[in-house]
Amino acid sequence: MRDTAQNIERLEKIIEETSRTHPHSRDVIRAFSPFLIEKVSLMDTLDIGNDRPVTIDEARFKSGVPLIRQNGFSPAGDACEMIALTVLTPLATGFPRISTDLEKLRASIAEGKIRFTDLFVSPDTEADRLIDTWAVHEDVSPHALGLAASMTARVLLEKRARNWAPLIRDLSWDKGYCPICGSAPMIAKIRDKVGTRHLYCSQCGHDWVFSRVICPSCGCSKQKSMTYFFVDGDSRESAFVCEKCMHYLITVDKVSDLIDFDADVSALSLVHLDVIMQGKGYLPMASCTWNSCL
Numbered sequence: 001m002r003d004t005a006q007n008i009e010r011l012e013k014i015i016e017e018t019s020r021t022h023p024h025s026r027d028v029i030r031a032f033s034p035f036l037i038e039k040v041s042l043m044d045t046l047d048i049g050n051d052r053p054v055t056i057d058e059a060r061f062k063s064g065v066p067l068i069r070q071n072g073f074s075p076a077g078d079a080c081e082m083i084a085l086t087v088l089t090p091l092a093t094g095f096p097r098i099s100t101d102l103e104k105l106r107a108s109i110a111e112g113k114i115r116f117t118d119l120f121v122s123p124d125t126e127a128d129r130l131i132d133t134w135a136v137h138e139d140v141s142p143h144a145l146g147l148a149a150s151m152t153a154r155v156l157l158e159k160r161a162r163n164w165a166p167l168i169r170d171l172s173w174d175k176g177y178c179p180i181c182g183s184a185p186m187i188a189k190i191r192d193k194v195g196t197r198h199l200y201c202s203q204c205g206h207d208w209v210f211s212r213v214i215c216p217s218c219g220c221s222k223q224k225s226m227t228y229f230f231v232d233g234d235s236r237e238s239a240f241v242c243e244k245c246m247h248y249l250i251t252v253d254k255v256s257d258l259i260d261f262d263a264d265v266s267a268l269s270l271v272h273l274d275v276i277m278q279g280k281g282y283l284p285m286a287s288c289t290w291n292s293c294l
Contacts, residue, residue, distance in 0.1 A: 004044040011040055014262045022269040028290055029268045034090030035151055036264055039158070042086065046159050048079045054167055064175050066182040067164050073120065075156055080116040081109050084152045091151060101144035108138045116152055150289055157181055157204035165206060173208055176216025176285075180206045184286035185216055187267040188240065190253040199249075200263035202286030207263070217285045218245035229277065237270055239277050248282045250274065 015033050019026045054071055061070070088106050092099040108114045114134050119127045131149060135142040161180045173179040178201035186202035190212070197212045214221050220242055228251065229239040240249040250270045252261075267288070274284060274291040284291050 004041055007040045007044070008037055010260060011037060011262060011265075014260050014265050018265050018269045025269045025271050028271050029265065031094040032264070032268055032290070034093040035087055036262075038087060038090040039155055042083065042155050043159060043162065046079075046083070046155070048075045048156060048159055054164060056167060056171075058171060061168070061171060061173070061179070066177070066179050067168065068160075068181045073157075073160065075117065075120060078117070080120060080152060080156065083155050084109055084116045084148055087151050087155065088148060091147060095147065098141060098144040098147070101140040102148065104138060104140045105144060105148055108134070108140075113138060116149060119149055120153070120156070147289060154203065154205075158206075161201070161204035161206040174211070176210060176214070176219065178204060178206055179208055180204050185210075185249060186284075186286045186288050187263050187270075188216075188249050188251040189261065189263070189266075190251065197251075200267075202288050205263065215240075215242035215245060215247070216249060217242060217247040220244040229273075231273065231276070237273070239273050239282075241277070241282060246282050247285045248277045249285045 015029060015036070019029050022029070054067065056067065057065070057070055061067070085106060088102050092102045095102070105114070109116070118130060122130065127149075131142055131145045134140070135145050157180075164180055168179055171179075176199070177184055178199075181201065181204045183201050183203035185199035187200050188210075189198045189200065189207075190196070191198065195212070196209050198207045199210045199216060200207045210216055213223065213226075215226060220226065222244070225244045226240070226242050228235075229241055229248070231237070236253050238251050238253065240251050242248070250267060250273055252266050252270075268290055271290055278284070278291075
C-alpha cells in the first residue's frame with residue numbers, strides 16, 4: 001500500500017499532467033489542487049470516530065437504500081471543526097479572492113461561534129438557513145461559508161466511504177446513485193479493457209459499476225433518448241446526455257488501467273463541457289462547487 005507521501009506525489013503528477021493537457025481548465029484545477037492534496041493527508045490520518053458496528057439490511061440495500069440511510073452519520077466530537085480548520089488553509093491558497101472571509105471563518109470556528117457539526121445533523125433546508133445566518137453574523141460571504149462547508153463534508157463522507165466500501169464489495173447495486181451516501185455521480189469512467197461504466201460519487205468519492213445503457217439520473221433505458229456529446233470529435237472525453245430528464249454526466253472513455261486516474265481532477269479538467277452542456281439547457285446529474293455557478 002502506498003504511504004501518504006507517495007499518494008501525494010502521485011496526485012501532484014496527475015495534476016501537473018492534466019493541467020498540461022487541458023490548459024483551458026488550468027485555473028480551476030489549480031484552485032482546487034491545494035485542497036485535493038490536503039485531502040490525501042486527511043484520508044490517511046483522520047479519525048472521525050463513531051466506529052460502532054455498521055448494520056446492513058441486504059434486502060433494503062438491494063431495494064435501493066444506501067448505507068448512510070441505514071446507519072446514520074454523526075461525526076464524533078469536534079471532527080467537523082477540526083477538518084474545517086484544516087481545509088481552510090488550502091482553500092485560502094486556491095481561492096485568494098475570498099481568503100479574507102475564510103480567515104474570518106477560521107476565527108469564528110476557533111472561538112466556537114460556528115459549529116460545522118450542526119450542518120451535518122440538520123435537514124438540508126435548516127443547513128442552508130444556518131449558513132445564511134452565520135454569513136450575516138460573522139460578516140463573511142455565503143459563498144465562502146458554502147465552499148468551506150462543502151469541502152468539509154467531502155472529507156467526512158469520503159473517509160466514511162473508504163471505511164464502509166469493503167462491507168458492500170460482494171453485494172449487488174443497480175442504482176444510479178451512490179450505495180454509500182445516496183448522492184448523484186459527478187463523472188463516469190469507461191474502462192478500456194472490459195468496457196464497464198464506473199460512476200464516481202460527487203459527495204463521498206465512492207465508485208460503483210452501472211449499466212451503460214441506462215440513464216443514472218432517471219433510469220430511462222430507451223436508447224433513442226440517450227446520446228453522447230463530443231467536443232472536436234474526441235471520443236475519450238464526452239458528456240452522456242439523457243433527453244428524457246435533460247441531465248448530463250461528464251464521461252471519460254477508454255482509460256487504461258495502467259494510467260493513473262483521479263476522478264476529481266478529471267471532473268475539474270472537463271469543466272468546459274459543463275459550460276457547453278448547461279448552455280444547451282442540460283443540467284448536471286450532480287451539482288458540484290465547480291459546475292453549479294456556470
